[in-house]
Amino acid sequence: MNATMRRAAMAGSATAMAVLLAACGSAKQSGGSSDNDSKKKSDSDNITVGLLLPENKTARYESLDRPLITQRISDLTNGKGKVVYENAQQDATTQTQQMSTLITRKVDVIILDAVDSKSIASSVQKAKDAGIPVVAYDRLADGPIGAYTSFDNTEVGRVQANALVQKLGSKAKGGKIVMMNGAITDPNAKQFKDGAMPILKKATTIAKQYDTQDWDPNNANSNMAAAIQAVGAKNIVGVYSANDDMGGAIIQAMKSAGMDPKAIPVTGQDATLAGVKRILDGTQFMSVYKSVPQEASIAGQLAVALAQGKSVDSIASDKSNSNTAKDIPTKIVPVVSLTKSNIKDTVLKDKIYKLSDICTTANAAECKAAGLE
Numbered sequence: 498m499n500a501t502m503r504r505a506a507m508a509g510s511a512t513a514m515a516v517l518l519a520a521c522g523s524a525k526q527s528g529g530s531s532d533n534d535s536k537k538k539s540d541s542d543n544i545t546v547g548l549l550l551p552e553n554k555t556a557r558y559e560s561l562d563r564p565l566i567t568q569r570i571s572d573l574t575n576g577k578g579k580v581v582y583e584n585a586q587q588d589a590t591t592q593t594q595q596m597s598t599l600i601t602r603k604v605d606v607i608i609l610d611a612v613d614s615k616s617i618a619s620s621v622q623k624a625k626d627a628g629i630p631v632v633a634y635d636r637l638a639d640g641p642i643g644a645y646t647s648f649d650n651t652e653v654g655r656v657q658a659n660a661l662v663q664k665l666g667s668k669a670k671g672g673k674i675v676m677m678n679g680a681i682t683d684p685n686a687k688q689f690k691d692g693a694m695p696i697l698k699k700a701t702t703i704a705k706q707y708d709t710q711d712w713d714p715n716n717a718n719s720n721m722a723a724a725i726q727a728v729g730a731k732n733i734v735g736v737y738s739a740n741d742d743m744g745g746a747i748i749q750a751m752k753s754a755g756m757d758p759k760a761i762p763v764t765g766q767d768a769t770l771a772g773v774k775r776i777l778d779g780t781q782f783m784s785v786y787k788s789v790p791q792e793a794s795i796a797g798q799l800a801v802a803l804a805q806g807k808s809v810d811s812i813a814s815d816k817s818n819s820n821t822a823k824d825i826p827t828k829i830v831p832v833v834s835l836t837k838s839n840i841k842d843t844v845l846k847d848k849i850y851k852l853s854d855i856c857t858t859a860n861a862a863e864c865k866a867a868g869l870e
Contacts, residue, residue, distance in 0.1 A: 542574035544804040547599035547607040552587035569797030589613035596620035605804035611638040630803040644799040654692025662700040672734030673704035679739040704728045714746035721750035741765035741772030777863040786835040
């Protein structure tokens, strides 16, 4: 029960009932807390949070998201909050089963990064029916989501495309690029593409375009090899890669075809350690730094607040619409284009990596040239 409702209760039982009914009706309309959420133990730190991440081929989920969210839950609950973690390994059916297990276990709240945003909707509804609010994390899932946090995904695509076009300069108009998008089951992948496509279509020729199944780097490698065969190695002037892991696989395909990736800019996203190192050695042009610590912190705040039956309006003051729900409380985290010039001001400043993680004896010269010593 929030502070407004407590004050109403003190004013008189009739007024309290009116305020309570109004608040509950508003929650139903906004996609926020359900009637059943009032059954949660208000202000209790003894909560159990279900954390469902989509896959482990993208490095950030296991190395950043999971530990950061777990730590944030602990910090917000004086060490009493528990996290039950599962990874779906890019299988939507597995994630549905994991949701069912968490509902059966009667966890207090679920943080969900959906494998398939549409197919998981019925599970989100079952969770709501059981009084378990769901926080959509990184990807907005269908169904009655209680709150949502992510990055400005359309802006990610714009940042990538603008960086690539600027790097290509005069080569953009007469050259051809390959566009390697993410998985069609991921709504974020569509938003990245929607942001990038208008910029790329206006500035250059997209010779080949792929939606990479499961975001799998192996699939990206195969797709790039096919693109090189179809377009011709000498005709490709740049590659739009939706993330760093695929970017690394694309670069390997280019090397196998005798192409010099230092002469053909490749984009990325997520600022993975491998991606940052490739940026330093020049084989990958840029990445998009998304502050996962900030996103994870917000997810933890939202989850704890919903588990304790509190309003999330002060945390998530924006609104988002999914295919099935409107006015979902939302907090969007900004993004930054990451190149050699701002490694120090992004991943090092935010302590995503230590300098010793990035700079070793193998790349000492590159680090020195970038001012990383």
